[in-house]
Structures are given as C-alpha cells and as structure tokens.
Amino acid sequence: MASNLSFVLNKPNDVTFEERPVPKLQHPHDVLVAINYTGICGSDVHYWQHGAIGHFVVKDPMVLGHESAGTVVEVGSQVKTLKKGDRIALEPGYPCRRCGSCLSGRYNLCPDMVFAATPPYDGTLTGFWTAPFDFCYKLPDNVSLQEGALIEPLAVGVHIVKQARVTPGASVVIMGAGPVGLLCAAVARSFGATKVVSVDIVQAKLDFAKSYAATHTYMSQRVSPEENARALIEAADLGAGADVVIDASGAEPSIQTSLHVVKMGGTYVQGGMGKADINFPIMALCLKEVTARGSFRYGSGDYKLAIELVAAGKVDVKALVNGVVAFKDAEEAFKKVKEGQVIKILIAGPNEKIEHGMDTSVDEQKLKEAQAAGSTGCC
Numbered sequence: 001m002a003s004n005l006s007f008v009l010n011k012p013n014d015v016t017f018e019e020r021p022v023p024k025l026q027h028p029h030d031v032l033v034a035i036n037y038t039g040i041c042g043s044d045v046h047y048w049q050h051g052a053i054g055h056f057v058v059k060d061p062m063v064l065g066h067e068s069a070g071t072v073v074e075v076g077s078q079v080k081t082l083k084k085g086d087r088i089a090l091e092p093g094y095p096c097r098r099c100g101s102c103l104s105g106r107y108n109l110c111p112d113m114v115f116a117a118t119p120p121y122d123g124t125l126t127g128f129w130t131a132p133f134d135f136c137y138k139l140p141d142n143v144s145l146q147e148g149a150l151i152e153p154l155a156v157g158v159h160i161v162k163q164a165r166v167t168p169g170a171s172v173v174i175m176g177a178g179p180v181g182l183l184c185a186a187v188a189r190s191f192g193a194t195k196v197v198s199v200d201i202v203q204a205k206l207d208f209a210k211s212y213a214a215t216h217t218y219m220s221q222r223v224s225p226e227e228n229a230r231a232l233i234e235a236a237d238l239g240a241g242a243d244v245v246i247d248a249s250g251a252e253p254s255i256q257t258s259l260h261v262v263k264m265g266g267t268y269v270q271g272g273m274g275k276a277d278i279n280f281p282i283m284a285l286c287l288k289e290v291t292a293r294g295s296f297r298y299g300s301g302d303y304k305l306a307i308e309l310v311a312a313g314k315v316d317v318k319a320l321v322n323g324v325v326a327f328k329d330a331e332e333a334f335k336k337v338k339e340g341q342v343i344k345i346l347i348a349g350p351n352e353k354i355e356h357g358m359d360t361s362v363d364e365q366k367l368k369e370a371q372a373a374g375s376t377g378c379c
C-alpha cells in the first residue's frame, strides 16, 4: 500500500512527518479516500503557531489540515453512491446525527462534532482518510481535484451568504478580503447582489478583490467606526447604508464599523473569528433593528451548492490558488501563508506527483513581521 505519511503538529512551531498506519474502514457506510490536495486554512496556521484556538488546545500530537479533495480507493459494504476511483471533495466534520441540532438539520452546531484538525482529532494532511460516504461529494468531470480542495472554504462562504439572506439586487459589504471574504464576495455575486464592497487594510488584497468579485473596494481608515462607516458609505455610494454587512475579518474595528454601515433594518453576519469578546455597538443594533446572525462552518446543502457554483462557472476558485507544493514542503507552505504573500497554497498528498511546484523560499523578515503582527486573522 502507498504511503500514509502525515504532517503532525507536536507543539507550537514543532511539526514533523510521521508514517502512520493506513486507516481501516470502521463502518459499512465508510469510504477510504486517498488524499490528493489539501489547502491551508488560517486555523491550521494558528494551531501551528499557538497550539490552541479558544478552548480547543492541542495537548497531543495532531495531524493538521481539513481542506481536502481525494480519490475513493475502497468502499464499505453499505455504500451505494460512490465507487473506487471517484474523485470527491471531503467534508471534514462528522456530527453525531442524533442530537437536537443534528435532527433539526443544523448539524454544524452538533456539540459532539468530530472535526478534522480540531483537537483532539487528526486532520487530513495525510495519505489516506476514512469518512462516512455522505460527507464525500463526487466532483463533476469539469471540476478538478485542486478545485475540490477549495470547496471547504467555499462552503464556509456559502453558509455565511445564506445566513445573510442575500437576494438579487442587494448591496453587500464584506469586511476582510482574505480567502473567506473573497469567497463570500463571489457567492454574494452569484446570489444576485449587484453591489459587493470588499473592505480591507491591505491595498494588494483590495486590488485582487476588485479583479475577482468585488464591484467596489474600500481601504479601512484608522478613524472612529462612525467616521469610517460614513466614508465607506460615501465611497461606495451606499445611500442609507448596505442591505447586508458580513464580517470576514474578525477584527474589532471592522465589526464596529459594520454596525454603522448596515442600513436600517439590514442584516449583519459574523463570519470572522477574532478576539472572543469585543466592544460591540449595541445601540446601533437596537435602534436600526439590525438582524444579526452568526455563521459557523457549513451545514445541509452547503457543500452541494459550493460544488454546483464551481461546476457552473459562477465561482472561480482556481483564481485563489497561488501554487501547489509537494507534501515534503508542507512546513514551507505554512510559512508562506503566514508570511501573508499568498491567498491559497495547496499541498499535494504524499502519494501525489506534482509537475510544477511553486517557489517555497520564505522571506524570513516578512515572516517575522507577520508573526509579530499576528497577520492571520483567524481566531
């Protein structure tokens, strides 16, 4: 059998490669998947740097990664819809299916969720992975395995935009133009939003957002949230405010500005995960009767829609990929993401041959600066 080399986080800033046993099918409804590509998420970088996100603490060595696509190599006796050789996008969290949240259709809120690379559970930066068949989504012929690895963050964006109830003709402001904010912008456009304003503090990110899915961009100012909101509304010609504001930054000033940008009776969605507690403008929330919702991962129908959007050419996920590296270069890829110079890097599975790699040389100075600034907005 091929290699089951795994990329293991031992403790902050200490990663190693470990050959682990190939997992066996535990259940007749499971499939065994050979991992082809995995993207790096801000949360992976955060665990690598800090060993914890909120109350999720890495106590024992943990395999990183949860944004993966792969190829089915074995199916359990009860699997009817997948067969060996099928190419799939992998949904990396498995709920209990029995609790109130699961039974109400909101399985992403299951308290017993087993989620890849969220301690204590191992992630998908490995050779082989077992999963229940209904959390493996067959990719249409016109969607590549590399695009398949981007379905996970796209499903995050789909869930956020669904929570925002974006309708045709809506104006949508998105705070943060990292991968999640960019994908929210693309999904909002596909839902019919006619004005999509990407907001960030880095000009290069805004330039990319404009070339990608934003109709307008705005560079956030270091002024009061009210002043920032006034300038944003004017710059993007939002009249009485935006129908919808989405935070995909997790940054306190951006969240505060959001509540002053949203229109009377508009909708605000918290997608970014920054500091756990912040000063929040409750008076604006109250006086404008803003509908505020959280958004966590993805639920029923989100992966399916994400794949359909890519297959239909409505969301371009390829444009976000700066390069693909061999499995042995996983740590360099993490450094590149931390350095903040790339949007998405894919790591090929340990059994995958890549024809054209990317330059993985890391600018140590930029890396140090990014570390000092905590540039990965995650958690």
Ligand SMILES: NC(=O)c1ccc[n+]([C@@H]2O[C@H](COP(=O)([O-])OP(=O)(O)OC[C@H]3O[C@@H](n4cnc5c(N)ncnc54)[C@H](O)[C@@H]3O)[C@@H](O)[C@H]2O)c1
Residues within 6 Å of the ligand: 041, 042, 043, 156, 175, 176, 177, 178, 179, 180, 181, 199, 200, 201, 202, 205, 220, 248, 249, 250, 251, 252, 253, 254, 270, 271, 272, 273, 274, 295, 296, 297, 298, 375, 376, 377, 378, 379
């Ligand atoms: N809700 C979920 O289920 C879920 C899932 C994945 C990621 N996330 C969160 O979504 C957020 C975005 O993820 P990402 O991978 O795109 O992260 P990222 O760090 O790449 O992007 C965050 C962006 O916000 C920008 N930013 C920082 N301060 C800002 C400010 N004051 N105003 C405007 N923009 C500002 C940064 O420059 C960056 O471009 C993170 O907080 C992450 O933890 C949430």
Ligand SMILES: OC[C@H](O)C(O)[C@@H](O)CO
Residues within 6 Å of the ligand: 041, 043, 053, 115, 117, 118, 152, 153, 156, 297
């Ligand atoms: O896309 C899924 C997210 O990255 C995860 O929920 C992570 O942030 C915490 O487990």
